Amino acid sequence: MTTAPTPNTPPHPAYPAATASPAGSPAASPAPSPAAVGRRLSVVADQTPDSPTPAGCNSSSPRTDVPGEASRARKTAAAKAGADIRGEVLLTLAQLRLATPRQLKALLLPHQQGTDHVRRALRNLLDESPALVGRTHRAQQSYWYCTPAGLAEAAASGELASTAGRTTGKRIAASKTGLREHGLALVDTVVAFHQSEVADHADWRVEVAHPTAAGTLVPDGVVLLADGASAFVEIDRTMSYARLVAKLERYDAYRNAPASGRGNAARAPRSHWQETYAGPSLERPFPPVLFVFAPAPRRAAPTTREAAFHERARRVGSVNYRLTVATTTLPLLTHDGADAPVWRVVGNGHGEERRALAALPKAR
Structure with missing residues (x-):
């Protein structure tokens, strides 16, 4: 019979594990290093439900939400x-x-x-x-x-x-003489027509020469409208009323120019405007002339200039008969749109009523 050792007796060297743990317990792992703890925490953080790792990617792949990545993509x-x-x-x-x-x-x-x-x-x-x-x-x-x-x-x-x-x-x-502002006012007019879907911006021609007996007519712009008709556009910021009326008279001369060319049995001779704007069967009238009055420093307000122009323009012979002339202001045009009732017709009997572009009277 073997006598149990006393409590103060050290364990036998041949059985070092007898007092460390029960025989069935696994061996204890060595303590992890701080670096290993950090790596393991970072992996766990990457795989939390709030930020799942995409399939096929590991946690060491670059993250797409790093500051700067989104702005770089933009x-x-x-x-x-x-x-x-x-x-x-x-x-x-x-x-x-x-x-x-x-x-x-x-x-x-x-x-x-x-x-x-x-x-x-x-x-x-x-x-x-x-x-x-x-x-x-x-x-x-x-x-x-x-x-x-x-x-x-x-x-x-x-x-x-x-x-x-x-x-x-x-x-x-x-330019420092207002020429740049005049050009920009024309572009603002193009934008207004484009946004209203009255005419595409690609269907404008700027300062195209037209021959007349009174000299060359150079409109600020000629636009092909969405309905297939055309219109002349003039921008005014600083031009005198006398020069505005003189330009209107140039349109009158262009409208009344005689036919040129010989024609043939199938088609009579045509004038320049008929060849250019009237269509193959002369079904379209002379294009309307649209004046847009834009703001300018040290000048009267656009509405004031517009009213003064009406008083003078109605005296031109063909206006309200063979010429359709209408006016608006650039602030009104850009605010309401080219298809809105912003156009005031020049001529006796029209008053100050404003109409839509499609409602303008046709030249005879």
């Missing part, structure tokens, strides 16, 4: 969008001669919140060699225009009408 998208619309930006500048980024955005990307895409497209065109666009700065605003290389590129696309006599817009953009 910048990449903006750069791509800018590259996608650079052709449209170039064509628009070639047509209208100059514009601001805000105006280009209104025409090309009306649903975008800012002008980032347009500005990237402009910088893209500016970085070409040679540069396809140029810019000037005035009063913290940038004004963009086509360079000669840009005009050549736009013409080569086949998307533009003849570029004969087309200018780059550089002189207008740099």
Whole structure:
């Protein structure tokens, strides 16, 4: 019979585990290092239900919510969008001669919140060699225009009408005499027509010469309307009333110019305006002449100038008969839209009533 050891007797060296743990217990693991604890916690944090790890990815993969990643993605998208619309930006500048980024955005990307895409497209065109666009700065605003290389590129696309006599817009953009503001007022008018879906911005021609016996007629703009008809557009900021009436008389001369050419058995000779605007069967009347009065420093308010013009314009012979002339102000046009009743017809019997563009009387 073996006698049990006394409590103070140390265990036998041959049985070191006898007092460490019961025989059936597993061996204890060594204590983890602080670094291992940190790694294990980070893995657990990555796999919590609030931020599950996507299938096929491990916790050491770069996370997509790292600050800066989202903004980098947005910048990449903006750069791509800018590259996608650079052709449209170039064509628009070639047509209208100059514009601001805000105006280009209104025409090309009306649903975008800012002008980032347009500005990237402009910088893209500016970085070409040679540069396809140029810019000037005035009063913290940038004004963009086509360079000669840009005009050549736009013409080569086949998307533009003849570029004969087309200018780059550089002189207008740099002007300090009001020429730049006149050009920008025309672009604001284009935007108003475009937003009202009365005419697409691509269907405008700027300063196209028309021959008359009284000299060349150069409208500020000619627009092809959505219904297939055309209209002449004149912008006034600072022109004297005498010069405005003289220009209206030039339209009268153009309207009444005799037919030219020989014609043939199937078709009588036609005048220039009939060849250009009346349609193949002469079904369309002479295009209306639309005057838009824009604000200008040290000038009477647009509504005042509009009323004074009416008093003088109704004395021109063909007005209210062979010429349809209507007026509006740029603030009213941009606020209400080109399709709204913003047009006041010049002539006796019309008063101060304003009509929609579609409701203007037709020239006889």
